[in-house]
Amino acid sequence: MNPIFDELYALIQDRQRRPRPNSYTSALLAAGEDRILQKVGEEAVEVILAAKGQGRQRLLEELADLTYHLLVLLVAYGVTFDDLAAELARRRRHQGPAAATDTQST
DSSP states (O other): OOHHHHHHHHHHHHHHHSOOTTOHHHHHHHHOHHHHHHHHHHHHHHHHHHHTTSOHHHHHHHHHHHHHHHHHHHHHHTOOHHHHHHHHHHHHHHHOGGGGTOTTOO
16 A cells, blocks of 8 residues: 555554644544544545546545545544455455445345
């Protein structure tokens, strides 16, 4: 995986442990679960809208926003990349390679 994900995850953890004034991440974490979940939802909708004809650059921008907010969610819940990888691996073992991302398989 690209090191930027590890770096950003570590930065978010740092903001959780040591909040900083004027930090969006610190404010988001302090606002709590409902606000974090709201932001994830908003960004997910923006990704969908961007994918429906706003161009590749706009899609990348919205994907970056969603990824950041998902990382905040992971940190807030204490979920690590290893936890996520283990869940994907578990699905793959039980249902084959496509199941790692297909939660609705039969």
